[in-house]
Amino acid sequence: MTQNSTQPLLKLTNVCKTFGTTDVLTDINLEVNPGEVLCLLGDNGAGKSTLIKILSGFHEPTSGVMEIDGTPVNFKSPRDASEHGIATVHQFGGTFPLMTIGRSFFVGAEPTRGWGPFKRLDNRFAGEVAVREMQSLGITRVTEGSRLVGGLSGGERQALAIGRAVYFGANVLILDEPTAALGVKEAAHVLRIVMQARQKGVAVILVTHNVTHAMTVGDHFAVLIHGALAADFRKGERTREEITDLMAGGEAMAELEAELEAYQAAHHGHVPDPVELERLAQSKSND
Amino acid sequence: MTVQATQQAVSKGGGRSRRTDAPATLSNLIRRPESGSLIATIAIFIFFAIFGGAKFTAQSGTATWLNPAAELGIIAIPVGLLMIAGELDLSVGSVLAASSMTLAIVSGHWGQPIIVGIVVALGLGLVTGFLNGLIVTRTQVPSFVVTLATNFGLAGLALGLTRAITGSTSVALTSESWAKHLFGSYVSGKFEVAIFWWIGVIVVVGWILHVSKYGNWIFAVGGDLVSARATGIPTDRVKIALFMGTAFGASLVGVIQTILYNSAQVANGQAFIFNSIIAVVIGGVLLTGGYGSVFGVIFGTLTFAIVGQGIYYTGWNPDWASLFLGVLLLLAVLMNNTFRRMALSYGPRKKKD
Ligand SMILES: Nc1ncnc2c1ncn2[C@@H]1O[C@H](COP(=O)(O)OP(=O)(O)OP(=O)(O)O)[C@@H](O)[C@H]1O
Ligand SMILES: [Mg+2]
Numbered sequence: 001m002t003q004n005s006t007q008p009l010l011k012l013t014n015v016c017k018t019f020g021t022t023d024v025l026t027d028i029n030l031e032v033n034p035g036e037v038l039c040l041l042g043d044n045g046a047g048k049s050t051l052i053k054i055l056s057g058f059h060e061p062t063s064g065v066m067e068i069d070g071t072p073v074n075f076k077s078p079r080d081a082s083e084h085g086i087a088t089v090h091q092f093g094g095t096f097p098l099m100t101i102g103r104s105f106f107v108g109a110e111p112t113r114g115w116g117p118f119k120r121l122d123n124r125f126a127g128e129v130a131v132r133e134m135q136s137l138g139i140t141r142v143t144e145g146s147r148l149v150g151g152l153s154g155g156e157r158q159a160l161a162i163g164r165a166v167y168f169g170a171n172v173l174i175l176d177e178p179t180a181a182l183g184v185k186e187a188a189h190v191l192r193i194v195m196q197a198r199q200k201g202v203a204v205i206l207v208t209h210n211v212t213h214a215m216t217v218g219d220h221f222a223v224l225i226h227g228a229l230a231a232d233f234r235k236g237e238r239t240r241e242e243i244t245d246l247m248a249g250g251e252a253m254a255e256l257e258a259e260l261e262a263y264q265a266a267h268h269g270h271v272p273d274p275v276e277l278e279r280l281a282q283s284k285s286n287d
Numbered sequence: 288m289t290v291q292a293t294q295q296a297v298s299k300g301g302g303r304s305r306r307t308d309a310p311a312t313l314s315n316l317i318r319r320p321e322s323g324s325l326i327a328t329i330a331i332f333i334f335f336a337i338f339g340g341a342k343f344t345a346q347s348g349t350a351t352w353l354n355p356a357a358e359l360g361i362i363a364i365p366v367g368l369l370m371i372a373g374e375l376d377l378s379v380g381s382v383l384a385a386s387s388m389t390l391a392i393v394s395g396h397w398g399q400p401i402i403v404g405i406v407v408a409l410g411l412g413l414v415t416g417f418l419n420g421l422i423v424t425r426t427q428v429p430s431f432v433v434t435l436a437t438n439f440g441l442a443g444l445a446l447g448l449t450r451a452i453t454g455s456t457s458v459a460l461t462s463e464s465w466a467k468h469l470f471g472s473y474v475s476g477k478f479e480v481a482i483f484w485w486i487g488v489i490v491v492v493g494w495i496l497h498v499s500k501y502g503n504w505i506f507a508v509g510g511d512l513v514s515a516r517a518t519g520i521p522t523d524r525v526k527i528a529l530f531m532g533t534a535f536g537a538s539l540v541g542v543i544q545t546i547l548y549n550s551a552q553v554a555n556g557q558a559f560i561f562n563s564i565i566a567v568v569i570g571g572v573l574l575t576g577g578y579g580s581v582f583g584v585i586f587g588t589l590t591f592a593i594v595g596q597g598i599y600y601t602g603w604n605p606d607w608a609s610l611f612l613g614v615l616l617l618l619a620v621l622m623n624n625t626f627r628r629m630a631l632s633y634g635p636r637k638k639k640d
Contacts, residue, residue: 056517079519090517096510097631098578099503107507108518110500121500148318150631 007070009034009203010055010086010172015064017050017227024050025227028064032172032220037194037204039214041247042224048207049091051224052176055205056088057081087170089161091177091207097150101134101142102127104149105164133163137196138189155186162193166202173197174205179213191217211244223247318630320571321583323622327569328586331593331615339600348600350477356592357485359566360585361540362559364485364492365532367567367584371496372529373509373576374430378419379537379563381441383556386412386541388445388458391551395460396453405466405542412538413531415441420527430530438560449553456553462546471546481543488536493581505529509576565612566591569619571626578627590615 008031017025025047032038040048053059054066057075065072068084075081081088096104106126112119127145134142139159142152149157158178165173175194179187187210194204194217208214214221221238223231223246231238231246238246335343342348362379369376386408394404419437423430449456462471472480496502507515508522516522537559545551570587572579594615598608 058517077519078517082519088517090514096507096514096577098510098573098627099506103503103506107503107515108520110503112500119500120498121503146318147633148631151633 008032009069011067011070013065013067015051015054015061015066017047017054017059018062023227025054025061025224028224028229030222030229030232032203032205034171034203035198035201036219037198037206037217038220038222039218040205040207040222040224041209041214041243042230043248046224047227048224049176050227052088052090052174052205052207055081055172055174056086056090082168082170085169085171086174087165087168087172088174089158089165089176089178091180095149095157095161097148099149100127100146101149101152101160102130102145105130105133105145105160105167109168129167130160130163133167134159137163137166137193153186155182155189158182158186158190159193162190166193166197170202172203172205176207177209178206179208179210187213209247211240211247214247215240215243318633319582320578320580320623320627320630321586322571323626324570324583324586324590324619327615327619327622328590328593331590331597335593335597335600339597343597343600347477350479351599352589352592352596353482354479355595356588357479357481358540358543359559359562359592360485360588361481361488361543362533362536363563363566363570363588364488364581364584365529365536366563367570367572367579367581368492368496368505369529369533370564370567370572370574371509371576371579372505372526373512374423374526374529375564376419376434376530376533377431377560378415378434378437378441379533380557380560381438381445382412382415382534382537383541383544383559384551384553385415385441385445386538387545387551387555388449388553390542390545391458391460392449392452394462395458395551401460401463401466401546404460405470408542408545409535409538412534412541416531416534417527419534420523420530423530424523424526442554446553457550459550460545461549466546470543471548479543479547481540481547484539484543489581489585492532496581501525506577509573509578511577562591565616568623569616571623573627587619590619 010030010032012028012030015025015028015030016023028051030038040051042048050059054061054075057078057080060075066075067073073080073084075084078088096107099107100123102123103121103126106129111122111125111129113122113125114120123146129145131142131145134156137159139156142156149160152160162173162175162178173194175190178190178194182190191213194206198204198217198219204217206214206217219235221231221233221235221243222229225246339348362383366376366379389411390401390404390408392404393399393407394401415437419430419434422428422433426433446456449458468480470480470484474480474482496505504515504520504525507518507520508525512522537556540559541551541556544555566588567579567584568574568587569590570579570585571583572587591612594612595608598605598611
């Protein structure tokens with residue numbers, strides 16, 4: 001494959017993370033290339049958020065090497081990571097419900113006007129930029145930067161967080177389950193934002209539990225099972241069913257699907273009623 | 288730097304700026320955290336102006352609630368700032384007493400120049416605040432517990448040391464005249480000079496919270512600590528600085544009281560702990576952080592002080608003052624909640640015009 005000729009933007013070698021006595025991540029080897037979307041898949045508790053927190057400077061790896069453009073880096077804080085161009089939208093976070101849209105957008109990087117100790121926060125500018133960035137992401141209902149973030153919908157808040165990351169010029173954009181809790185339309189918006197960022201040459205790392213979303217935007221897939229990298233493959237190398245299996249951390253989902261199909265075949269295309277479904281699930285867990 | 292560059296780009300393209308800056312006065316007012324507390328202050332004032340009579344509204348009547356309001360306000364403003372950042376400080380009572388006693392011992396008992404006593408007293412406050420902040424940020428123990436412990440610890444320390452050094456729990460102090468003028472005099476015979484200190488605190492803290500970028504950090508820290516840290520804000524340093532601010536405010540009031548009354552009592556100031564929190568909460572600051580304003584805290588402080596003093600002008604039994612205050616606290620918080628919900632649900636209006 002040709003991607004070996006270009007240097008990966010971000011490279012992890014044998015990264016491990018333990019919390020006390022629990023091994024959460026073991027020997028993660030991963031490469032992230034510019035202009036590509038890496039989908040990080042895995043069951044609940046597989047270690048996806050932990051891996052992302054290492055990349056974004058929240059946790060330091062217990063062992064292993066992290067390189068950016070070929071140089072080893074050591075993030076002591078989230079600020080270190082953002083100085084290296086890594087922007088993260090964390091699961092359940094990134095915006096401040098009781099702040100205005102403008103203020104929330106610029107938290108930690110406030111635009112100021114004025115001189116010396118009399119620098120003033122430029123609220124108007126902040127509001128205008130925040131609204132403009134959100135609109136460019138397709139959120140057209142938001143027209144006032146002075147509204148409180150808590151009054152926005154989940155998708156609008158997500159767009160605010162992503163807009164911020166894009167605005168501050170990230171090389172690596174990390175999104176932890178950005179489409180969870182979003183409606184179909186909002187999720188589509190977020191995926192479109194991901195594609196836009198990718199087109200600009202940004203490396204995107206996307207965590208999702210949704211196979212369709214992953215297959216729509218992903219160029220490269222990495223699957224974590226119990227903190228280990230169980231599979232690492234590129235678009236088109238696996239079928240949808242195989243990916244579904246891997247995402248379920250095993251065969252559970254595929255088995256159930258197969259049983260349902262068998263049931264449908266045997267019952268003239270009818271789906272089982274809830275009682276029947278219960279029985280199927282029971283018999284499965286018994287063997 | 289990138290921010291500055293894009294800033295120009297935007298102001299150039301400002302032609303198509305929307306009507307974001309058009310003052311939609313009523314909706315703007317509703318969206319401010321101090322709206323509820325402003326209404327409360329006005330209502331309470333009118334109430335006592337009616338039932339307290341002319342004596343309440345006269346200059347001397349005004350001084351009786353403005354003086355305690357100023358002393359409380361010097362503490363309540365930084366306490367409000369800290370609460371916006373999501374933390375409580377229950378140690379202000381003992382910090383006040385310990386600073387007060389420090390000044391009286393250094394400059395009264397030991398006869399050092401008063402400036403030495405003042406510097407040591409304020410320094411004691413800053414150190415205590417620093418320790419509070421350090422313990423809270425390092426151990427993650429809730430500030431409620433940490434500062435409660437500090438309050439008891441410091442009270443015991445102050446009592447023990449004072450008795451060991453002076454053999455008494457009350458120490459006298461005669462101030463040099465400049466210090467008396469600056470901290471402990473009356474303007475036009477009635478108004479404590481503390482009022483001007485309060486105004487100074489309001490200006491400085493108001494600037495920090497509402498004008499400078501640090502205000503944004505404080506709101507962010509109180510709004511969502513983890514997200515704030517993710518944006519690179521030095522959250523621990525912000526909190527430590529705010530704890531130092533509350534302790535400094537308490538020390539300053541300790542200095543003011545000692546110089547005003549020419550003596551220090553070791554048990555002074557405990558009432559400020561809850562009074563400052565009440566004033567801040569009436570003032571529309573969210574107890575859990577992330578929301579509030581300096582103006583709100585000013586109104587909350589005024590309301591609290593008017594209720595505390597106004598009752599004496601009504602001729603009613605002052606035993607009922609606390610009941611009144613309890614009811615008021617509940618009403619004020621309910622009203623503040625309503626306003627906050629309105630602010631949250633405020634969205635684009637359907638175009639009718
Ligand atoms: N700070 C911590 N201390 C101890 N254990 C932790 C810590 N953070 C995470 N873990 C554990 O590490 C494992 C992986 O957690 P992580 O949040 O990375 O999962 P995830 O893959 O993001 O799951 P989800 O899909 O539910 O978001 C979990 O078992 C969790 O309990
Ligand atoms: Mg997660």
